[in-house]
Amino acid sequence: MALKCGIVGLPNVGKSTLFNCLSNAKAQSANFPFCTIEPNIGVITVPDDRLTELERLVKPQRVVPTTVEIVDIAGLVKGASKGEGLGNKFLANIRETDAIIHVLRCFEDDNITHVDGSVDPVRDKEVIDIELQLKDLETVEARLPKVEKTAVASKDPDSKKLYEVLLKFKEALLAGKSARTVELTDAEEKVARGLFLLTSKPVMYVCNVDEASILTGNKHVEALRKAVADENAEVLMIAARTEAEIAELESYEERQMFLEDLGLKESGVAKLIKSAYRLLDLQTYFTAGEKEVRAWTFPKGALAPQAAGVIHTDFEKGFIRAEVIKYDDFLKYGSEQACKEAGKMSVEGKEYVVCDGDIMHFRFNV
Numbered sequence: 001m002a003l004k005c006g007i008v009g010l011p012n013v014g015k016s017t018l019f020n021c022l023s024n025a026k027a028q029s030a031n032f033p034f035c036t037i038e039p040n041i042g043v044i045t046v047p048d049d050r051l052t053e054l055e056r057l058v059k060p061q062r063v064v065p066t067t068v069e070i071v072d073i074a075g076l077v078k079g080a081s082k083g084e085g086l087g088n089k090f091l092a093n094i095r096e097t098d099a100i101i102h103v104l105r106c107f108e109d110d111n112i113t114h115v116d117g118s119v120d121p122v123r124d125k126e127v128i129d130i131e132l133q134l135k136d137l138e139t140v141e142a143r144l145p146k147v148e149k150t151a152v153a154s155k156d157p158d159s160k161k162l163y164e165v166l167l168k169f170k171e172a173l174l175a176g177k178s179a180r181t182v183e184l185t186d187a188e189e190k191v192a193r194g195l196f197l198l199t200s201k202p203v204m205y206v207c208n209v210d211e212a213s214i215l216t217g218n219k220h221v222e223a224l225r226k227a228v229a230d231e232n233a234e235v236l237m238i239a240a241r242t243e244a245e246i247a248e249l250e251s252y253e254e255r256q257m258f259l260e261d262l263g264l265k266e267s268g269v270a271k272l273i274k275s276a277y278r279l280l281d282l283q284t285y286f287t288a289g290e291k292e293v294r295a296w297t298f299p300k301g302a303l304a305p306q307a308a309g310v311i312h313t314d315f316e317k318g319f320i321r322a323e324v325i326k327y328d329d330f331l332k333y334g335s336e337q338a339c340k341e342a343g344k345m346s347v348e349g350k351e352y353v354v355c356d357g358d359i360m361h362f363r364f365n366v
């Protein structure tokens with residue numbers, strides 16, 4: 001289950017710089033618009049303090065964190081939906097992602113070109129939103145006539161549902177709203193997913209600020225927060241250039257010291273990855289053996305067999321039962337054996353809803 005987050009925004013706002021903070025792969029970043037053309041792809045590990053604790057207790061041969069894929073996409077400009085800039089290709093890159101990290105320039109720097117001549121993240125956000133909405137409108141309008149026909153002619157309930165969903169999206173998009181603002185029932189949600197609309201992907205906003213604003217924020221961040229207040233989306237603040245410098249440092253201690261000097265406990269990047277995880281409704285369970293302590297990503301609410309399937313499809317198909325220890329119990333008693341003796345290991349069946357932090361052991365046959 002490789003999850004993909006796409007970094008999206010206007011040209012020259014710091015997308016590649018952010019990407020470089022996130023991944024160790026170096027993307028070309030420079031002070032000119034359209035520096036990035038081919039998307040840069042990086043696999044980043046999800047920081048999780050619980051893994052460190054489990055490692056301390058179990059002393060395994062290796063530790064494997066879970067990962068998220070990050071794609072640094074080229075800058076979008078006005079007219080992208082009509083092929084302006086490098087339009088359609090970028091939009092195709094966005095379509096392949098599971099979530100969008102929308103980077104907004106919130107730093108003043110006369111030496112860094114802004115494609116629209118001034119720093120204004122609220123305007124910039126609208127430019128991007130409109131392009132994505134126009135593209136979605138095109139998708140919706142292309143589908144409507146055919147779906148309408150089958151919905152009327154065959155009385156097929158599925159195409160009728162799809163038809164209704166398309167109409168709802170069309171109305172919202174024409175009103176300048178993103179598809180994600182449309183309220184859908186679970187059944188409608190299901191058919192909507194098949195449309196792969198750009199503006200239905202979950203989004204978070206990253207305000208790229210200068211080093212001086214890293215703790216306090218600035219007027220640009222405030223303006224943006226106000227503008228997106230009703231979206232219920234996360235707004236993060238990151239000084240991308242500074243963090244990119246931190247990411248260059250070799251040792252963990254050095255990086256930690258640099259952060260502390262700035263007054264930060266945690267890097268913006270670590271915060272960002274955690275938010276991305278939340279945004280995608282993902283949780284983590286662990287397997288903890290002497291060979292390997294490992295974190296696994298599963299969709300929130302998954303039943304035990306589905307969660308087992310993340311490791312291997314055979315685990316799901318041949319699922320018999322799961323032995324579960326709660327993370328806090330593991331920490332308290334110190335080992336699987338001790339948990340067992342204390343009666344803290346439960347045996348669960350196919351209906352068990354896996355919880356974040358569970359330490360799992362699956363029994364299955366093939």
Ligand SMILES: Nc1ncnc2c1ncn2[C@@H]1O[C@H](COP(=O)(O)OP(=O)(O)OP(=O)(O)O)[C@@H](O)[C@H]1O
Nearest residue numbers: 011012013014015016017029030033034035036075
């Ligand atoms: N917080 C910041 N403060 C000051 N300068 C910054 C900041 N973040 C990035 N920059 C600078 O802005 C310039 C553009 O950054 P970057 O190449 O990351 O933009 P981009 O969004 O990837 O652009 P493109 O769309 O052209 O690929 C670089 O010179 C970078 O060093």
Ligand SMILES: [Mg+2]
Nearest residue numbers: 015016035036
């Ligand atoms: Mg770039």
